[in-house]
Amino acid sequence: MNKHIKPTESELEILGILWERGASTVREVHEILEQSKEAGYTTTLKLMQIMHEKGILTRDASAKTHIYEANVSRERTQQQLLNKMIDTVYNGSATQLVMQALGHHRSSQEELDQIRQYLNEMEKKQK
Amino acid sequence: MNKHIKPTESELEILGILWERGASTVREVHEILEQSKEAGYTTTLKLMQIMHEKGILTRDASAKTHIYEANVSRERTQQQLLNKMIDTVYNGSATQLVMQALGHHRSSQEELDQIRQYLNEMEKKQK
DNA sequence: ATTTGATTACGAAGATATTCGTACAACACA
DNA sequence: TGTGTTGTACGAATATCTTCGTAATCAAAT
Numbered sequence: 001m002n003k004h005i006k007p008t009e010s011e012l013e014i015l016g017i018l019w020e021r022g023a024s025t026v027r028e029v030h031e032i033l034e035q036s037k038e039a040g041y042t043t044t045l046k047l048m049q050i051m052h053e054k055g056i057l058t059r060d061a062s063a064k065t066h067i068y069e070a071n072v073s074r075e076r077t078q079q080q081l082l083n084k085m086i087d088t089v090y091n092g093s094a095t096q097l098v099m100q101a102l103g104h105h106r107s108s109q110e111e112l113d114q115i116r117q118y119l120n121e122m123e124k125k126q127k
Numbered sequence: 128m129n130k131h132i133k134p135t136e137s138e139l140e141i142l143g144i145l146w147e148r149g150a151s152t153v154r155e156v157h158e159i160l161e162q163s164k165e166a167g168y169t170t171t172l173k174l175m176q177i178m179h180e181k182g183i184l185t186r187d188a189s190a191k192t193h194i195y196e197a198n199v200s201r202e203r204t205q206q207q208l209l210n211k212m213i214d215t216v217y218n219g220s221a222t223q224l225v226m227q228a229l230g231h232h233r234s235s236q237e238e239l240d241q242i243r244q245y246l247n248e249m250e251k252k253q254k
Numbered sequence: 255a256t257t258t259g260a261t262t263a264c265g266a267a268g269a270t271a272t273t274c275g276t277a278c279a280a281c282a283c284a
Numbered sequence: 285t286g287t288g289t290t291g292t293a294c295g296a297a298t299a300t301c302t303t304c305g306t307a308a309t310c311a312a313a314t
Contacts, residue, residue, distance in 0.1 A: 008300085008301065008302090009301090010301075010302070011301095012215050012216065013215055016215045016216065016218065019218075020218065025261095026261080026262090027260085027261085039302095039303080040303070040304055040305095041261095041304095042262090042303080042304055042305080042306095043302070043303050043304065045261085045262070045263090046263095046264095046302085046303075046304080047301095047302080047303095049262085049263080050301090061262095064260085064261065064262085064309085064310055064311070065260085065261065065262090066261085066262075074216075075227075077216065078216050078217065078224075078227060079227065079231060081212060081216060082212075082224070082227060082228060082231075083231075085208060085209075085212065086228070086232070088139050088140055088143045089139065089143060089201070089204065089205050089208060090205065091143065091146070091147060094228045094229065094231075094232035094234065095234060095238040095241060095242060097205075097209070097228055098225050098228050098229060098242055099241075099242065099245050100202075100205060100206065100209060101209055101213070101221045101224055101225050101228075102221065102225060102242075102245060102246070102249065103245075103249075104206060104209075104210070104221075105213070105221035107221065107222060107249070109250075109253075111222040112246055112249065112250060114222060114226075115222060115225055115226065115229075115246060116243065116246060118226050118229060118230075119229070119239055119242060119243060122229060122230075122234070122239065123236075123239060126236075135270085135271060135272090136271090137271075137272070138271095152291095153291080153292090154290085154291085166272095166273080167273070167274055167275095168274095168291095169273080169274055169275080169276095169292090170272070170273050170274065172291085172292070172293090173272085173273075173274080173293095173294095174271095174272080174273095176292085176293080177271090188292095191279085191280055191281070191290085191291065191292085192290080192291065192292090193291085193292075
């Protein structure tokens with residue numbers, strides 16, 4: 001089965017936090033969420049419970065305070081969203097997306113080199 | 128005023144078509160939409176009417192068959208979605224996104240060169 | 255043991271998005 | 285003029301997402 005991940009906006013925010021922190025309690029997630037967004041605690045709780053029902057999160061409920069963890073990989077989710085975006089918004093051109101991404105974010109010298117190296121490797125493989 | 132664009136999934140699909148085709152009738156949009164999605168004609172109509180109400184589309188209603196056009200630029204919308212995506216899903220790293228985009232889409236030699244050239248220009252500007 | 259604080263469970267309200275049936279208007283042409 | 289076709293308007297049903305109040309549960313502190 002090739003599970004089709006389609007997290008909502010709010011769910012993505014929570015996933016982002018769990019990917020960064022790893023397994024966490026609702027309170028921990030909520031406290032980070034609060035920094036950028038106004039929300040009640042039970043709202044965050046409910047969201048995470050629903051995500052658990054959907055299978056997006058796993059949880060350890062052995063202790064009173066449950067511990068949640070992302071059950072979809074960051075990479076898979078990234079790739080899925082990226083593909084969708086290239087398809088609908090960039091009309092299929094990954095190159096367009098790449099250049100726009102580069103154009104609007106200051107990249108360090110190291111990052112530019114990293115990308116260049118990546119390009120070189122890709123070229124070799126093509127031959 | 129800096130309008131904050133936040134098209135829904137369905138709206139994005141329609142925008143994508145209008146960006147490609149330019150001003151179009153509901154039927155024209157609908158026929159393209161049908162190729163990748165199942166939907167009734169009136170559903171597409173309603174969506175485009177709502178988008179018009181929201182200001183996402185303009186329309187010429189002088190003739191019986193109305194003609195719709197995107198009222199948000201592709202670039203602005205791309206940038207907005209891209210930023211959001213880099214922020215939440217790529218943890219702020221545009222470089223990560225760029226490499227993943229390159230890694231999963233066969234790029235032609237021309238495209239690779241184009242990107243390299245772009246990198247060089249960016250480097251010059253930095254100094 | 256009782257109180258206090260933190261946590262989860264549950265349900266429901268509100269908001270938004272999606273879908274489509276039906277009615278009405280305009281047009282085409284036999 | 286009458287009939288069929290194509291289009292828009294409108295409203296409503298459905299689905300989904302988001303938010304939060306309240307009650308029940310558990311644990312720690314007094």
